[in-house]
């Protein structure tokens with residue numbers, strides 16, 4: 095039993111009483127608590143792992159360490175007051191969170207979004223996807239043990255996108271940019287040119303990344319066949335986003351719902367066939383290339399005009415009683431907001447459907463039978479942000 | 486070939502290392518705090534109160550309407566309204582905040598107070614190295630520490646401040662014109678009334694005279 099590798103995290107060998115005794119004898123099982131401050135858990139997240147030697151026999155995720163009562167707080171805030179809090183759900187991609195929430199409220203109150211605002215939303219949304227996926231591939235490399243350099247390469251790219259966000263919205267991560275019926279501010283002077291410059295560098299980064307890592311034999315040996323998610327399980331467990339598409343489920347809400355103006359852009363939905371960690375990594379790289387295409391089209395067609403529906407008020411906003419569910423294809427999967435209004439200035443019920451949490455539910459199925467070190471990269475390939483999982 | 490991945494990686498590192506001497510683009514780090522990136526105009530950190538003129542107490546634009554206090558999502562603004570009124574920049578008597586505190590350990594820099602303020606009295610600062618070792622007093626800003634001049638606002642957000650200044654100047658000109666018009670109207674009314682008062686005794690008997698005709 096290789097206990098030496100994780101000296102701090104190993105609990106004393108316990109007698110695990112009421113375990114199913116099928117398989118290896120219970121005497122030899124080791125219960126390991128990974129997290130909540132484990133460097134590979136992407137936040138405060140704990141896994142109770144039962145090991146037989148190096149092999150995972152059972153895995154129980156424990157979350158809630160970052161619970162901040164987001165939904166209940168939102169029920170006592172005005173509709174606009176919750177907008178800055180949505181930034182803090184999935185703090186890697188605040189703009190798509192804003193978008194999903196704005197979409198739900200617009201559905202609830204029947205607000206129209208002007209054309210220019212729709213384009214701006216697509217542009218910032220796809221930029222968000224770019225930087226989220228860049229982040230993810232960097233982190234995944236870090237999890238595999240390529241310490242530092244690939245992550246820094248990915249972060250260098252992400253930082254450029256964050257600079258664009260800051261120039262537009264005023265903040266790198268807590269953007270608070272969308273408003274019901276549009277966006278808060280228009281593009282500052284020179285923003286589009288700067289964006290074009292950043293986007294020109296992106297293919298070079300992706301080529302470099304693919305040349306160095308995606309075709310690397312060590313990486314392939316490390317990730318292929320690990321953490322396989324079958325298509326059936328992906329569908330029945332409600333997995334969405336790149337993780338489902340890596341298993342071959344052709345489901346992209348940008349194509350299914352065609353929310354906003356996504357029907358105007360030509361783009362393909364990359365699909366994987368094995369559903370292992372390698373496919374999930376590859377899907378992100380391919381999606382980044384598709385996002386670059388969408389961005390090119392959106393920036394080319396960007397019309398002039400107002401950026402916010404003049405009829406919506408900032409203060410005293412009271413949608414009429416009703417309910418609405420707005421969902422978008424966030425970089426991590428289906429992000430939805432469910433709202434019930436009773437006609438008062440704050441929502442009667444406010445519920446978030448977070449993609450990270452639902453994608454995390456199959457973690458045990460992915461990890462069973464693999465080694466301890468594989469848990470780390472499987473978790474990395476699921477792409478979670480604990481701000482969203484725990485809310 | 487086994488190991489060509491490593492060679493490729495080393496080549497990439499070498500390219501970036503030597504390239505950083507030639508091209509500025511490859512240098513992605515700066516020596517903070519000696520070096521700093523140019524300030525981005527739209528950036529925001531924490532709110533401050535704008536005042537006009539030289540005296541912060543006299544020139545505060547805030548009229549203590551308490552809208553921002555109500556709309557702030559984490560409720561980190563505390564305002565105490567004055568009992569008396571003070572003339573504001575236009576000369577109109579207004580309430581003013583006797584106390585205006587923002588707890589910036591709670592504030593989440595969301596800018597909603599700025600959006601809802603109808604008087605352009607509260608704006609976002611761009612200062613970011615604000616660390617302090619005083620957990621309570623250092624992070625609870627009172628109105629004196631919040632007050633910053635309009636020149637400061639113009640310096641950090643030139644485009645936005647110019648628009649605000651133009652709108653305010655227009656408003657003030659309108660207010661002044663209205664006040665003048667009102668004053669002259671009042672004066673005219675007064676003179677007319679006086680004239681009427683002077684003239685009245687004479688025409689007043691006329692109908693009687695007419696009647697008698």
Ligand code: SF4
Pocket residue numbers: 546547548549550551552553554564601602603604605606607
């Ligand atoms: S800052 Fe603006 S909104 Fe807040 S109390 Fe003063 S005038 Fe009213």
Ligand code: SF4
Pocket residue numbers: 532556557558559560561562587591592593594595596597598599
């Ligand atoms: S920036 Fe947001 S949190 Fe801070 S004082 Fe203004 S409204 Fe409140």
